[in-house]
Amino acid sequence: MRRVNSTRIPKPQADRPAIAGSRAARGRCVVIAAALLIAGMCCFAAQAPTSSSQQVVVIKQMHFDPSTLNVKAGDTVEWKNEDIFSHTVTANDGSFDSGLIAPGSSWRTTIRKTGSIAYHCRPHPNMAAELIAQQGAAHGQHEHGGTQDEEHGQGSLRWSPPKKPDEIHPILVNFTAALLPLALLSDLLGRLFRRPGLHAAGAWIMVYEAAITPLTVLAGWWWKSAQPNQLPAKLITVHQWLGTGAALLFIVLAAWRWRFHNRAVPPSWTYLAVALVALVALIYQGSLGGAMVFGQ
């Protein structure tokens, strides 16, 4: 039985999508399967441990041991006070200060910049040591060491065209992250206010999303291939496949959405539900990217 809705203005009874028979049903199954795949990947990713490592400096007999520690941006460093006196871990540039760490206690911080980070104990200024932070996932574009990185860490105001994948990917990510919620919001508002214009916006924005996200994914893969072993292995594996899956799903969603648009009907609740699942996956994907860039 075929049911075609030719009404251009959405009505309550017209909210059911006019889907053509078994072909449309198959399409819906594919999309639902894709959504389940994404959701499954989310569950898998949620169980994957983070791979930013933790390093330990022992404070003992008025010394930091080791006195020089190589870390990567994004690593967490823990200072264990095994001395009989209280000490502080105070960066010379003021970027961190533990406060007094009592004997037997410890303190940790995540290193967010690269270069040499000298630190000392405030009550015992003769206790001095340093961290040498190499570029990790967080600072792929900062390839220089030494004190120059203090400037990098604080960000330069000078603009230069993005050329490297680790510059391009974060820019494209903004579009991917913004367009999907906007498309969904437009459709939801369109249903709420029964405004065809909002539905048209929802359709077009979804097409933009489907067009831009593969570029975002490509830039991400480029980043990974350009800097092998510098990104947290487990996080990046989940991130790259979830991203790739999302790009494919967005293409399917855009095609599906465009069919509603061509028929000038509002998108079905099924479509909106799948788009919502995709949005949740996208938020999780963003949190993984953030974890790699900014540490835990």
Add this chain to the structure above:
Amino acid sequence: MKKLVSTVVGFAFTLSVGAIAHAQAPTDPQIVGIVQTANRIDISQARLALRKSTNPQVKEFANQMISDHTALEKSVSDLANKLGVKEEPSDTATQLKQQAAEETKKLSALKGKDFDREYASHEIAYHQAVIDAATSTLIPNAKNAELKSALQGAAPLLQGHLQHAQQLQQSLQGGSSSGR
């Protein structure tokens, strides 16, 4: 002028403690007695600073002296008990107490910034004197290897306090010059 007086007094104090420590070779029980006396003196003067000073930096320094020297005192006490060494009086310990009593009297008469400056200046001289005495007399004369090692281990702490006191003094001088 006050700074000059403090420096001269500190220098005299250093010479005095150094001379006492050099005068005779202390035994292990006397070394323990000297170290514990030095700890207690610094704790006592830090408590005085906590009562009299309103400067947060001075109070922070004083709290650290109490915390560190209390820990050091306990550590030396535990070691002495373990080694079966009972602290004994000595001329050096007696002289340290007399000097401390004079300094306490002097500090008690001072107030505000004058107190803070004198306290910082004295802490510099005191820690320098104790470091000198430990290096030149106490460590070389310690017979027990563990006691010797413990004294050597305490040297970085005293050096740290000396530097901290020097920073405090500079900070106090900076504050006074900008405030006037």
